[in-house]
Amino acid sequence: MAAGDSAREEAERLRRHALAVHERANNFLVAAESEKTLARYLRELVQFGWRILEDRAWPNSSRANIDFIAIGPPGVLVIDAKEWADVTIADDTLYRGDADETETVDKQIALIDRIADQLEDHGLVPSAIESVLAFTNHDMKATSIGPVTAIGVTELIGWLLARPRRLKESQRRRIADHLELGCPPKTPQTTLTRTKVPRKPRPQDVEHEEPLIQFDEVQGALNEALLARPIEDWMTFVHPDQNKLVRAQWNGPYRIRGPAGTGKTVVGLHRAVYLAQRTDLPVLFTSYVKTLPRVQAALARRISPTGADNIEFASSHQVAYRVLETAGMTATIDPVACGVAFQRAWDETASATQLSRFEPRPEYWREEIDYVIKGRGILDFEAYRDLDRVGRKTVFPRESRAGLWNLYCRYGELLEEAGVCDFNDLLINALEILEEEPRLLRYGAVIIDEVQDLTLTGLRFLSALARDGQVLLIGDGQQSVYPGGFNLAEAGINISGRSTVLKVNYRNTAQILERASREVTHDRFGDLEGSIEPGTRDVTIARQGPAPLEVFAGSQLHLERQLVDQIARTRDRGVPLGDLAVLVAYLDEVKRYRRVLGTAGIPTVELSAYDGTTQDKVKVGTFKRGKGLDFKYVLMPGMRHQPPAQRSGETESAYAERRERFRRELFVGMTRARDGLWLGYLPR
Numbered sequence: 001m002a003a004g005d006s007a008r009e010e011a012e013r014l015r016r017h018a019l020a021v022h023e024r025a026n027n028f029l030v031a032a033e034s035e036k037t038l039a040r041y042l043r044e045l046v047q048f049g050w051r052i053l054e055d056r057a058w059p060n061s062s063r064a065n066i067d068f069i070a071i072g073p074p075g076v077l078v079i080d081a082k083e084w085a086d087v088t089i090a091d092d093t094l095y096r097g098d099a100d101e102t103e104t105v106d107k108q109i110a111l112i113d114r115i116a117d118q119l120e121d122h123g124l125v126p127s128a129i130e131s132v133l134a135f136t137n138h139d140m141k142a143t144s145i146g147p148v149t150a151i152g153v154t155e156l157i158g159w160l161l162a163r164p165r166r167l168k169e170s171q172r173r174r175i176a177d178h179l180e181l182g183c184p185p186k187t188p189q190t191t192l193t194r195t196k197v198p199r200k201p202r203p204q205d206v207e208h209e210e211p212l213i214q215f216d217e218v219q220g221a222l223n224e225a226l227l228a229r230p231i232e233d234w235m236t237f238v239h240p241d242q243n244k245l246v247r248a249q250w251n252g253p254y255r256i257r258g259p260a261g262t263g264k265t266v267v268g269l270h271r272a273v274y275l276a277q278r279t280d281l282p283v284l285f286t287s288y289v290k291t292l293p294r295v296q297a298a299l300a301r302r303i304s305p306t307g308a309d310n311i312e313f314a315s316s317h318q319v320a321y322r323v324l325e326t327a328g329m330t331a332t333i334d335p336v337a338c339g340v341a342f343q344r345a346w347d348e349t350a351s352a353t354q355l356s357r358f359e360p361r362p363e364y365w366r367e368e369i370d371y372v373i374k375g376r377g378i379l380d381f382e383a384y385r386d387l388d389r390v391g392r393k394t395v396f397p398r399e400s401r402a403g404l405w406n407l408y409c410r411y412g413e414l415l416e417e418a419g420v421c422d423f424n425d426l427l428i429n430a431l432e433i434l435e436e437e438p439r440l441l442r443y444g445a446v447i448i449d450e451v452q453d454l455t456l457t458g459l460r461f462l463s464a465l466a467r468d469g470q471v472l473l474i475g476d477g478q479q480s481v482y483p484g485g486f487n488l489a490e491a492g493i494n495i496s497g498r499s500t501v502l503k504v505n506y507r508n509t510a511q512i513l514e515r516a517s518r519e520v521t522h523d524r525f526g527d528l529e530g531s532i533e534p535g536t537r538d539v540t541i542a543r544q545g546p547a548p549l550e551v552f553a554g555s556q557l558h559l560e561r562q563l564v565d566q567i568a569r570t571r572d573r574g575v576p577l578g579d580l581a582v583l584v585a586y587l588d589e590v591k592r593y594r595r596v597l598g599t600a601g602i603p604t605v606e607l608s609a610y611d612g613t614t615q616d617k618v619k620v621g622t623f624k625r626g627k628g629l630d631f632k633y634v635l636m637p638g639m640r641h642q643p644p645a646q647r648s649g650e651t652e653s654a655y656a657e658r659r660e661r662f663r664r665e666l667f668v669g670m671t672r673a674r675d676g677l678w679l680g681y682l683p684r
C-alpha cells in the first residue's frame with residue numbers, strides 16, 4: 001500500500017459514514033414532521049370519543065415504537081405515519097418506488113398480534129385490532145393489505161369515523177387504560193382523552209393550530225356510522241378461551257368440540273378471518289350443509305369486510321365440483337336417475353332377497369352403500385366384509401355381506417350406463433384427483449364446520465385441500481343426523497393433544513336447553529375419536545328465560561290456527577318476523593306450513609333460500625336445514641307424542657336407529673332457539 005493510502009481509505013470510510021448519518025437524520029426529521037402532521041389530524045378524533053396514545057413502546061419492548069394507538073368505537077387501531085415520495089399497492093403488495101415493502105406490512109402485523117396478546121384476557125377479537133399506514137404526503141383511498149390499511153392522511157379521519165361501531169365507551173376506557181400501561185410512552189407526554197358527546201370543535205380545543213378537519217366535512221361519515229347497527233358483542237368480545245383458539249398456531253389438524261350453542265362456529269369464523277388476513281392462499285370455510293356457507297359468509301363479512309375477502313365459503317360438494325372443473329372434468333349428478341338405478345339394481349339382484357332377511361326395506365341398504373361403503377371409501381369386498389359398521393344397529397354377519405356387495409356393484413354399473421353419478425361419487429372422484437395431483441387446489445387453511453355430518457370420504461377430501469395439515473374440525477357428535485360413522489384415525493387425522501372442548505352455552509336459555517336435552521339424554525353418541533359419550537353433557541349456561549310453550553291441538557287445523565295466532569302475537573309484541581323460524585322434520589311439511597302462513601298473510605322464506613341477510617319474513621325449513629343456525633324464536637308445529645311410526649317391514653334394530661336419529665333432529669331443531677321455543681303437538 002502506498003504512503004497516504006490508508007489515510008485516504010479512512011477518510012473515505014468516514015465520509016460514507018457521515019453521509020449515512022446525515023441521511024438517517026434527514027429521515028428522522030421527515031418522520032418527525034410526518035408524525036406531527038398526523039398528530040394534528042388524529043387530535044380531531046378526541047371530540048368523537050376517541051383516545052389517542054402517542055409515541056408508545058411496543059408491548060414488552062423498550063426499543064420499537066408505535067407512532068399512535070387510537071382507541072375508538074371501531075376498536076383499536078395502531079397508526080404509523082409515513083412520508084414516502086412514491087407509494088403504490090399492487091397485488092396486495094406495498095411498494096416504495098420499486099422496492100417491495102412487505103417487511104413494513106409484516107412489522108405492522110406483528111405489532112397488532114402483540115397488541116392482541118396484550119388484550120387477550122379482555123377477550124377482544126383480533127378483527128377489532130387493525131393497523132393503518134397513514135401517508136401524510138399523498139391523497140390515497142383506503143386500501144387493505146391483510147389487516148393493514150394504507151390511506152392518505154386527509155382521507156383518514158372520515159374513514160375512521162365511518163368504521164363499524166364495536167366498542168362502547170366503558171369498553172374503550174378499559175382497553176385504553178390497559179394499553180396505557182402495556183405500551184408505555186417513549187417520551188414524556190400527555191394523552192388526548194375526552195369522551196363527551198360529539199360537538200363542533202371550538203378554537204381553544206386545538207391549541208394554537210387551526211383545525212385540519214371541519215366538523216361539517218366528517219358529518220357524513222359520522223351519520224353513516226351512527227346509522228349503522230353496532231356489531232354484536234360476540235363479534236368484538238369472546239371468552240378468552242375462545243379467543244385463544246382464534247389465534248393459536250397448531251402444527252397439524254385441530255379439533256373444537258362441545259355441546260350445541262357453545263360458540264364453536266363463532267370461533268371458526270373469527271379464526272377464518274384472522275388466518276385469511278395472514279396467508280397468501282385463501283382459507284376454506286366449509287360444511288356438509290349446502291345453505292350454511294351463504295349465511296356464514298355474511299357473518300364473516302360483518303366480522304371484517306376485508307378479512308372475509310380471502311375466505312371461500314362453500315359446501316363440501318361445491319368444492320368437489322371445483323376440483324373436477326379445475327382438472328377439466330365434469331360430473332352429472334342426477335338424484336332421480338340414481339334412485340331409478342338403485343331400484344333396478346335391487347330388483348335385479350338375486351341377493352336382494354337374502355338381504356331382506358336382515359332388513360326388508362331397500363332404503364336401509366341404500367344407506368349402507370351411501371354411508372358405509374362409499375362414505376367410508378371401501379374399495380374392495382374383503383375390506384367391507386371385515387368392517388366394523390360403526391353407527392349401524394342392524395346385525396349383518398360377515399358371511400352375508402357378499403349379497404350387499406353384489407347390489408353395490410350392480411348399482412355402480414347402472415349408474416355408469418346412465419352416465420350419472422351420485423353425491424358420494426363426486427367426493428370419491430375429487431379425492432382421487434387430489435391424491436394424484438395434490439397441488440391442483442390448495443388452501444392456506446381448511447375450517448370444517450358440522451364435521452359430524454361428513455362421511456369419511458368427505459373428510460379425507462377436505463383435509464387433502466389444506467396446506468401443511470392446517471385443518472380445523474368443528475362439530476358435535478350429539479348433533480349427528482346421518483347414518484353410519486367413523487373415527488378420525490381412519491381418515492389419517494391425528495389430533496392427539498390438539499383438541500378443545502367448549503362448555504359454555506351462549507345461545508339457549510337454561511329452560512330451552514333443558515327441554516331440548518330431554519330428547520337425547522338417554523342416547524349415547526360417538527364422537528369421532530373412538531369414544532362413546534353419554535347423552536348428558538357437561539355444559540354451563542348463563543341465560544334464563546320463560547319455559548318453552550307446549551301446545552296440544554285437537555286436530556291439524558287447530559294446530560295450524562294456534563301456530564298462526566302465536567306468530568301474530570309475537571309480531572304484535574314488536575318481534576320482527578325475521579327473528580322467527582318454523583322448523584319441521586320433512587320437506588312436505590315445509591310446503592304445508594308456508595302455505596298455511598301465506599294464507600294468513602304472514603310472509604315466509606324457505607330456509608334453503610336464506611342467505612344471512614335480514615328480511616321481515618318467517619323462515620320455514622327442516623331441522624337439517626336449520627343446522628348451524630340460530631333464531632330468536634323457534635316454532636315446531638309437527639311434534640307428536642309418539643316417535644315416528646315403524647315402517648312396514650322395518651326391523652326393530654333399523655327402527656331404533658331411525659328413532660335415535662329423529663330424536664337428534666328434534667334436539668338440533670330445539671337448540672336453534674335463543675329466547676323462545678314453541679312446540680305444537682298433534683293429536684295422538
Ligand SMILES: Nc1ncnc2c1ncn2[C@@H]1O[C@H](COP(=O)(O)OP(=O)(O)OP(=O)(O)O)[C@@H](O)[C@H]1O
Pocket residue numbers: 233234237238239242258259260261262263264265266267476479505506507627628629630671
Ligand atoms: N363469546 C360469546 N359471547 C356471546 N355470545 C356468543 C359467544 N360465542 C357464541 N355466542 C352466541 O352463541 C350462538 C351460538 O354460537 P355458535 O353457533 O358458534 O355455537 P355452536 O357451538 O357452533 O353451536 P351448534 O353446535 O349448536 O351449531 C351464536 O349465535 C352467538 O350468538
